[in-house]
Amino acid sequence: MRDNNIKVLIAGIPNCGKSTIVSELSGVTIRIANYPGTTVSINRVEYNINGIKVSIIDLPGTYSLRANMVDESVAAREILRGDYDGIIVVGSALDPEQTLYLLIQVLELGKPVILVLNMMDLASRRGFQYDIEGLSKALGIPVLPTVAAKGAGLSKLKNMIIKIYELGQGNTHIINYGKLEKYIETLSNTLGISRGLAIEVISDNPVAKEIIGSLLNNDYVRQLIESARREIEDVSSYVAAMRWNVVRSLINRFVIKSGKPSFSKYDELFMNPKYGPIISILLLLFVVAETIFLALEPLVDLLSTALNSLPINDVVGYYVTNELIRSLIIDGVWNGISTLIDFIPYVFGVALLIAFIEDSGLIVRISFPIERWLRRVGIPSRGLIYLIAGSGCNVPAITATKAMPNIRDRVLTALMIPYIPCTARFVIISLIAAAVLPHLMGLVVVLPYAVALIGVIIISSFSKVHLKFIGGKAPYSYTLPPLVLPLHKAFIKKVWHYTYEFISRAGALIVIFIIVMWFLSISGPSGVIGPKALDNPVLLRQTWLSIIGNALSPLLSQIGIPWQFSAALVYGYIFKEVVLSTLALMYGVEEGGLIHAVKSFISLPSAIALIVFTTFYSPCIATLITEKQVVGLRLTVINTILQFLVALGLAYMAYHMALIASRLFV
Template identity: 30%
Template sequence: MVSPHLKSLSDLEAGDLGVVRQLRGGHEFTGRLAAMGFTPGVEISLARNDGRGPILVIARGTRVALGRGEAARILVELVAKSVDPDQAREMSAAAMPGDKPLVVALAGQPNAGKSTVFNLLTGLSQHVGNWPGKTVEQKIGFHHAERITLKLVDLPGTYSLTANSLEERIARDFILREQPDLVVVIANAASLDRHLYLLSELLALPAPVVLGLNMMDVAEQQGIQIDARALETALGLPVVPMVASRAQGVRELVQVIEKVASQQPRPAPNRPEIRRDHKAVLEQVRYLLAGHVPAPYPPDWVALKLLEGDAEITKMIHARVDAAAWEPVHNILKAHEDAVLAIAGGRYAWIERIVRAAVTRPRIGQITLTERLDRAATHPVWGMLILLGILGTAFGLTFSVGVPLQRSLDAYVVQAFAGWAHTALSGAPWWLSGLLVDGIWAGAGMVLTFVPVLAIFFAVLGVLEDTGYMARAAYVTDRYMHLMGLHGKSFLPLCLGLGCNVPGVLCTRTIESPRARLLTILLAPLVPCAARLAVLAVLAPIFFGSSAIWAALGVLTLNLLLLVGLGYGLHELVLGGEHVAFIMELPLYHRPNGRTIGLSVWQHLLEFVKKAGTIIVAMSALIWLLSYLPTGDFQTGYLAHAGRWLTPLGNLLGLDWRMFVALLTSVVAKENTLATLSILYPNATAEGGLTAALAHAITPAAALAFLVIQMTFIPCVATVAAIKQETRSWKWTLFSVALMLAASLTIGMLVYRVGLLF
């Protein structure tokens, strides 16, 4: 029964000030909220609530976006109604108080600058792969200091170690099982209160810890003064002030790492304790677990995890003890389900003591740059207009810079080399020269021409992420993405797909939820890319003349409806109807770091060329062989035979075998549709060109069906390779291909049959 004086957070209005009293939703949800700063007793102020879509809340000095479903499970006591947002922020702020490489784990919450520190220390001396058996990116690099070599492992950015996500599980398992010599926690000095939460959890693990206090310049801009020496004394561990964006403090960090590694015995840090009213409960669990905790897990840490409701640790301990030994532990856990809040409360009390000892807050009434910018960036109308402007700029750069570079590479490198190779191989058998030049080199050339476009997309993505704007884009689009069972974080990958589906698929790695990420990957190829739009722009006037614009708009509308419909249907299949929680920090805005963005672009391009490029070249060679064997004539090749074999299916769509072959060759590259039609239709190269050849070769109903199928047909080889690269699964890759094939033919058939009625 909810107390009548409590209100759901989703029911509050912008400017309202309240105190969190209850969290509903189970251990996992409660633990995740606690890591973001939401615990009973914390004061919050509502920065934005437009009645639809996510809401924006300020808790412990951090701006957090919450889905309406998540906000509804947070019950608050209203303290002040419709307080001016600046006054609410002020009230909330006033209320808050050698030989072998040394293995160093870099840990930190998102937006702390951890990747910048990693790149500064390792440069290009790093390996990017995946954690064993996982799809989460793994980065390992080396730094050679004067007296020691550091092997740096960049752990996934995570808010806590409660294993609510794959990233959290990887981070804590590495620290526990691999036992690094040292853990460096990179914290954002401008949001120190919340970033110390991860440190409070890491102090319960055995590895020694150093705190890298990054973004000191941003903290100063916010009017926050931090006494690093006082902080070091309060924590009982080394603290290194840093401005990683300007490479300040990096050398000092290495020196401190060397000192701590050689220090014996190591001083014990000041660790947080559970809230006083639950200390006896924790002691009981510790006593009952004696002798049952396997190495390398610390018994005290396991006891805390059991009280927090950690499903993985609970399952492990339950499996190791008999029923008689487990029953008293289970009874205690069941009787104290609120222990997760007692643990989080103890950590935040510890954080408040630390902060009071070392941090001076800005004067009351000071409005930050982030707050000023967010008034527009998170507005339901102005926010969308700003986002559309940014995306328009990105596409403008792509078409004004990337596409000309792509064409230049194709003309002056790919085609020039192909012409030279044909001449050099003029005496070789036709199949050998064709395979090497038109098959293998054509595929390699395609990979090369992708580089300028991908570089621009990755650079734009890097700037948006590094400045902190990416979270705002997800926030303002969340309400629209719910039409497909997704949330705002899926918007950018789908939007990038308008330029090219490949970066759209690769961009999904910014989505934390594995299932939501998979669903977005499956939907990304349904977005009409620039190549398909180009084919539509050429063929629509040929088929429909002056009515081409309406035909094209109709095709694109069907494409959008198919995207939304399949998204909603796949939501039930992939997510099982599961609600994808939308809880996301809105970080402070700050200046992008060119070095970090450049290294990120280089790594992503290298990864694409090495992995996706291999598949593209192989598939290009295979398609060429199928096209020209056994006679060397395209019209009598295996692919042409396959097209003729599909004639019965073509009759259902009003298409002959040549149209089907054009669809099949578009699998290599969507632009191939036009080239194939030019080859297969007689007189296509004569006066009038393809327009005259196709004008009377197909009915309007069949032409419309062909355009619909072309826009939604099997993804190109590059996109298929990207899907395989990101899902690490042939099952889902083939499912994506089969889904688009079935969907395109089905909707094409419906369009043709309906078109015959007019």
């Protein structure tokens, strides 16, 4: 018991509104960290009430303590380990079966438990009636009905948490396992572990065995477990069957269902095998893509115009006379800060859109009809939404993947997104096409995305070999969540939380990297050249960044791409938006005269190869930093190298195919 410091876990099944409850409880501080050895994000909510410090650990959603995926393994490990004062089990009042199945496993661990039955309003409309008092007495724990979206019941939950150490253990023997009971009791007493952990060990739960560790090496313990498994051939199935029997019994006693249909007229459209896939694709392409392009881009442009109108040059020039320091502040620090600010509308807008699709219940309805098609090409069922969002900007799309409940699909989708050409890359591609392919501009629309699809399929195939440790494929359509309009305070708080996380975790690194790239742009082997290198093509060729760019030249010159493009593309590692201005500087022309310059120095086959290469030769620094936050440094490095090699290989293929075609038709 910890009188002044309470640690509580919050666990629950997916789609039960747990994140909304956590968001409402996080009135003071919310801290995010990756679980050790994984990229699974764990939220830690902290607050004080009457001098009592409460720490709430938000675990990934899980249906059972027998984990099939890394996310579930993290939840199971923390629950079975028992290093907490109590646990809140959040369930959906629309899905009492799965809720009670998870609860029973937690009850058997002998810790204070609170059951939160969320979405009671929706359950009532669907014809569910609960005997809350009767269920609470049978379980021996508090049962709290809530409507988290409206805040109903959450103040009572907050008060319960600070008194959680006063709660009893609940009905830990709610299930009589018959002939297995003697083995459970003996193992529990021998090892000094909870009844629930003993059951999981006998059931051969790998997470439980990991927690027990060396204690399993005891000869008596091994013989005891072997005896149980000889008497009951399949202990795991036996235990699961006993638990489901009790779940059904509890539901028959304390839950009344009126039998109202759960399917709405909208569900009949979405789930229709003929029309469902078409509706899903139209929603994804037009709602997601058009929202990003039509709503977010003008907002970003407006913000960029406002930032450019600020008299930063005049103010800094007035107070700072040293040319190098002035350039550091303007071209380095301010450029980094303003670029970060430019990303915020994209991050917030994409997070808002995707969170709406997730929380409204649309996510399952959109992804389920086309899941089979997506899996065939290696795209996770929910991944297409994020890939389409990435066509506007890769950064917010990768950030938003943290909402995906399965770690394998989350990592795989985050690795795929950089292969999708963002708006900035599309601008470069459009200029190349306008210069060399003015009569084939339709190719600009088709070719980059066709190439991107090839890249997505390649990274998916690569993942089958190298991402096995993340877990197997997992369909999401376990249950059909209700359709709701999630425009409430907790929803906005959740969206802002994603935005704030990007700013706080990636913002500083983005600014630092831009400053580093600035330094590489004004210095070279001879030392510091100075800010004048940023405006002088002769001096620019002497900088480290240009030297790195020229290192690409031997690779790209073989397919007719001039060194000016090689050097300019290196600047794309900073941000793709600076490629054209750098290219204009290299050719010694204004940015508006680039079309004529490009047309003079590049052939049609080389232009096609350059379009293919530019499509995904590398993400920008902001994308790399965000990707690292989601998938880790190792996978980010591997993916970036692979992306460059695939871009180079496909560019060579495109060049030679275009060369052969031009010879055949000329």
